[in-house]
Amino acid sequence: MTPVPVLATARLRLRPRTVDDAKALLPTLSDPDAMTYWSHAPFESVDAVRAYFAEPSGTWRAWSMTLPDDDTAIGFVSVGEKREGAVSEIGYMLARSHWGTGLAREAVAGVIRHLFVTERQRRVFADTDPDNIRSNALLESLGFTLEGRLRAEWETHIGVRDTFLWGLLATEWNDR
Template identity: 45%
Template sequence: MITPRFVLRKLTRADAPALYPSFADPVVMRWWSRGPFLSVEELAEWLVPSTGWEKGRSWAVTEGEGGSAIGRLAAIDRGDGITELAHLVIRERQGQGVAREALGALVDHLFGIEQRRRVFADTDPDNLASNRVLQSLGFVCEGRLREQWTTHIGRRDSLIWGLLDHEWQSRAQSPN
């Protein structure tokens, strides 16, 4: 997939060194369901398991065909035309619209090419940046699951953000 500024290509284990500083950063990983990674090897195995990832796919976000990863997107098949999304942008590139542009392209692909009927994301209520990105893409906050996760920072609530195929199509067709 190609956006005006980025290329989204299949994530490989070779992307782990570029992503590791952010995946090892306690500030960047604060709102994740797990704590920071302790080694590049641990991250590589988590990103691209040697046994394969049966229900999920990941993309590296790069600034060119051969560029280093500046972000990671994931799509997890939840059955019945439903896909869960996840993302991380390296610390140095946060706040520059990378997540919005890359996620927008992925959502467009999931609805337009793969004919998914619903995509959703699960975020920590205090992860203001991710919540703003999802809202800006047209996701609707569908609910709050209280103490849904026990994480490295304690029990955390979870916001569920959903977007339906016809909502995305309507958004794409409406003049802005």
């Protein structure tokens, strides 16, 4: 698996996520509103989050978002390599106390920049619930194209859901 380097943006430090981030991220990962469109039901304990973070994740890797002067995780960006060295899926989560600040967008942009510029990937994609207005707006603001809707794609803790597929090519990225 490709290593997780430390990255920096204007307001964030992105470092490898560890099981020790579970305590800081539990308030978000146990929040029913924050977890509504996540593929997992809200977590009930720090131990459950630790176990989730410790599970072998195949080709997935994750960066914890931290503020430059505080190493406490406030969210994370995950990347799953789908085609070796060329195509990755991206996902993200940010603590409610930071919603509306642009930090999620900044973190996702920082990881995308790394994927396209340093790793020379050709495509990044995301899948979102059609009702997840904030996440869909974030992807659109970064230049992703809505490529399709898969009906009844996911069976989640809130029922069977459609998914939007968003894609961004390296040739389209202009480091927004």
